[in-house]
Amino acid sequence: MAKEMAGMERSATWQETLIHDASLEGTAVLLRELVAHLRQNRTQLREEWAKRITEAKLLTAMSKEEIFAEATAVYDQYVEALQTGTFEALQAYARSLSERIIPRGVETHEVVGIVLLLRDVLARSLFAKYQADFTKLDRILDAYEPAANRIANTVAVGFVQERERVIRQQQEAIRELSTPVLQVRERLLILPIIGVIDPQRARQLTEQLLRGIRTNRAKVVVIDITGVAAMDATVANHLVQTVEASRLLGATVIVTGLSPEIAQTLVTIGVDLGKMNTVGDLQGGIEQAERLLGYKVVPAGVAS
């Protein structure tokens, strides 16, 4: 009895496997048929797609010729991905396409839009071809839909990832540009800070300043924070650390331009103000720095 049961179970498993294999083979066959259809009708399907893109007012940043060229490439990559079932080539293409069109101002919704339009155009052509045979149409769509969705996904994600990469790059550039260390006299550096300082920027600032002190052999640094509206205790501590680290490199720091809010923060968190050399404004700070360095500024033409 047990053996019979086991035997029956085994044959059930065999049957499932047979069906599974058959449907897999079926899918492969259908996909081949599908790809052949898409290749044969490449010209008119591509035109139909380009027409839909224009109707939907997508890719307005690009010229007709450009849209046609990219559409051709996308179409071919699309069909290629359907045929091979691998998506690396498509991913690579999506990235390079994104690199090209992002600087042109193409938006995410446009990219997603055109890929979905292509999916629709191709689906409609399948409906048209197999409308006489619903069972076959059903199976063809079973094969087509998952692959088409994966393609749309791959292209959209590729585009978004490229956008994020560009944004990160721009943020980094802004961070670098916004904390210049400027030499205004022999041995005198000025660090004008503008905008919001978060702990990461504060850290970057300190590193840049210390390197600048060493490179320029600065003895005095004026850090001007007129352009900083507020800072929290963490950033205020970073500022104090910057002053201390600069001293270790033999440089005196003068902080200028403290707003009332920042003055309040510094007092509240109990910063040892004896360690901090502060002057009201940048002009005053530079004048004091010059005195510390032994400069005397006299109007030209006046007898000294």
Add this chain to the structure above:
Amino acid sequence: MEVPVLKQGQFLIATVQAALTDEDLVHLRRAMVERVVRSRSLGVIIDVTAMDIMDSFASRTLREIAQMIRLRGAETIIVGIQPDVAFAMVQLGITLEGVVTALDLEEGLDYLKNKFESSA
């Protein structure tokens, strides 16, 4: 590891070569004071350019060296702290409080000369 100490007129220059162990630092502390006494030096420069780490023991020992040398009427100045080392130190709260520092050997000599010329 022996730290080489050179005499430059009335000043001594000690150049730390690389990472110092705690024993090296203790040895340096005794050696520097003895040299100051023997040479009747007015000032000491300790060049830590080659040190890529400065921990709290090193910092405390350097402070003690400066204090001991001051008791002999001489001035100590630490030079050559690297930007990365300075950054790490302040983050850990190691400050070398009360010790004069300068960028490098040239600055250190400048400082000592000015200090003793003006009082001469």
